[in-house]
C-alpha cells in the first residue's frame with residue numbers, strides 16, 4: 001500500500017494571509033473574529049498573520065492572488081458575506097467569487113480557502129458567523145489542514 005497523507009491541525013510556524021470583505025461588515029468582522037480565535041487556538045503566531053480588507057467579496061480573488069503571488073504565506077483565507085435577500089446581483093457576485101477564489105488556488109498552487117458565506121438573510125448570516133456556526137473559525141482550520149497537507153505532499 002502507498003502513502004496516506006493527512007494534514008494536521010498544528011498551526012505553529014505557518015504564515016496565514018486573510019482577505020476579508022468590508023461589505024456586510026457586521027457579519028464579516030465576526031467571521032474575522034472567529035478566524036482569529038482559530039489561529040490562536042491552533043498555535044499560529046500573531047506576527048505570522050496578515051489581514052487585508054477589500055471593499056466587498058467581489059474583490060477577494062484579486063487580493064488573494066496578490067497574497068499568493070507574494071510567496072510569503074502557506075495559505076490564504078478569504079472571508080466575505082453575500083446575502084441573497086439584500087443583493088440584486090447575488091448570483092453574479094457569489095458565483096464569480098467562488099470561481100475566482102478557486103482559480104487563484106489552481107493558478108498558484110497555494111491553498112486558498114473559501115470562507116465566503118452566501119445566506120438568504122442577515123439572520124442566517126449572523127448564525128453562520130459565530131451564532132450557531134462559525135465559518136470564519138472553520139475557514140482557518142481548513143487553511144491549516146491544507147497548508148500542512150501540502151507540506152507533506154510536496155515537501156520543500
Ligand code: INI
Nearest residue numbers: 021023055056057058081082083086087
Ligand atoms: N459585496 C459583498 O461582499 N456582499 C454583498 O452582499 C454585496 N452586495 O449585496 O452587493 C457586495 N457587493 C459589493 C461587491 O462585492 C463589490 O465590492 C462592488 O460591486 C465593487 O466591485
